[in-house]
Amino acid sequence: MKTNTSFKEALTSINRINGVKDSIVAGLDGIPVGKIDKNTSILSASTVAALGAVREMTRSINYGNLEQLMIETDFGKIIIEEFGKEHVVIVLTENNANIGMIRVILKKAVKEFMVKLVNIQ
Amino acid sequence: MSEDMLKVVVFGALNAGKTTFVEKLSGQKLFLKGEYENITTSFDFVQMEQGNFLIHLFASPGHRRFSFMWDTLATGMDGAILLIDSTVGITPVDHELIKFILNYDVPYVIAVNKNDICSLEPTNVRKELDISDEIPVINTSAIINQNLVNVLDSLIQTIAEKNIV
Ligand SMILES: Nc1nc2c(ncn2[C@@H]2O[C@H](COP(=O)(O)OP(=O)(O)OP(=O)(O)O)[C@@H](O)[C@H]2O)c(=O)[nH]1
Ligand SMILES: [Mg+2]
Numbered sequence: 193m194k195t196n197t198s199f200k201e202a203l204t205s206i207n208r209i210n211g212v213k214d215s216i217v218a219g220l221d222g223i224p225v226g227k228i229d230k231n232t233s234i235l236s237a238s239t240v241a242a243l244g245a246v247r248e249m250t251r252s253i254n255y256g257n258l259e260q261l262m263i264e265t266d267f268g269k270i271i272i273e274e275f276g277k278e279h280v281v282i283v284l285t286e287n288n289a290n291i292g293m294i295r296v297i298l299k300k301a302v303k304e305f306m307v308k309l310v311n312i313q
Numbered sequence: 314m315s316e317d318m319l320k321v322v323v324f325g326a327l328n329a330g331k332t333t334f335v336e337k338l339s340g341q342k343l344f345l346k347g348e349y350e351n352i353t354t355s356f357d358f359v360q361m362e363q364g365n366f367l368i369h370l371f372a373s374p375g376h377r378r379f380s381f382m383w384d385t386l387a388t389g390m391d392g393a394i395l396l397i398d399s400t401v402g403i404t405p406v407d408h409e410l411i412k413f414i415l416n417y418d419v420p421y422v423i424a425v426n427k428n429d430i431c432s433l434e435p436t437n438v439r440k441e442l443d444i445s446d447e448i449p450v451i452n453t454s455a456i457i458n459q460n461l462v463n464v465l466d467s468l469i470q471t472i473a474e475k476n477i478v
Contacts, residue, residue, distance in 0.1 A: 220388050220389065221388050221389025221390070222320070222358075222369070222371070222386075222388075223320060223369055223389070228318075230344060233344065233358075233360060234344045234345060234358070237344075237345060237356075237358045237369070237371070238358075240385065240388075241347075241355055241356055241385055243385075244384070244385030245355070245381070245382065245385070
């Protein structure tokens with residue numbers, strides 16, 4: 193699967209960003225792309241459900257399109273963003289990470305990935 | 314990939330036994346159990362192996378207030394299980410859920426649950442829900458693990474048949 197390889201490339205570049213602990217891509221069906229184990233499965237399923245719930249919230253109060261979901265814990269932040277039409281990317285960051293920088297690079301990685309995807313298809 | 318994957322989602326009215334169903338069927342502690350005071354407010358999730366498939370098994374919330382989760386959970390599903398509560402009988406929600414599942418154009422099986430305390434005749438259920446003879450209707454009891462594997466097996470079989478033709 194060529195798209196799988198491009199996902200991997202995109203994730204590698206995201207994981208290289210300072211302050212990023214890990215990142216995974218999941219389908220909107222809640223199933224992870226690539227490595228499927230208990231942890232990635234739980235993360236994917238709950239992320240997609242949370243995204244659906246929050247999107248429903250913004251829609252019900254007419255608050256525009258959901259662009260990104262950010263979760264803060266005492267461990268760090270989790271950034272969730274749509275990745276193409278059928279996937280999301282989940283980025284786990286450290287507490288002291290430069291979130292602004294991560295978001296910019298993440299946007300760029302997603303954009304580059306989309307270009308590649310179009311070229312493949 | 315060595316193993317094929319299937320996404321299966323359990324639907325049904327409030328309190329029909331969906332959470333119990335996925336707990337007993339999988340025989341494990343659920344990976345995710347999204348409930349508040351025994352009412353599912355988000356969803357349940359667990360994985361299990363059955364017939365050479367890795368099954369991603371989800372249970373939806375039955376409460377109206379959380380029905381917006383149905384579409385999110387149904388995305389990409391390969392098959393569905395609709396639980397009927399025998400002690401309540403067929404209600405408008407069940408008709409609505411059948412319509413909902415048909416919209417996704419995936420195979421589904423009907424489990425008429427709580428068979429341990431009250432039994433509904435599958436032929437009557439079929440008639441009342443106005444569904445074709447090809448849709449399996451099976452009496453189950455989630456609590457005593459009666460016929461749960463049969464439900465999953467017939468769903469897997471229907472999915473497999475659909476993928477051949
Ligand atoms: N007698 C009997 N009780 C059952 C059976 N399955 C579930 N129950 C009981 O019915 C109640 C509701 O079960 P749940 O599994 O939480 O139902 P649910 O469909 O997940 O409920 P919601 O998610 O809130 O819609 C619990 O008290 C269960 O013990 C069954 O097969 N027989
Ligand atoms: Mg439940």
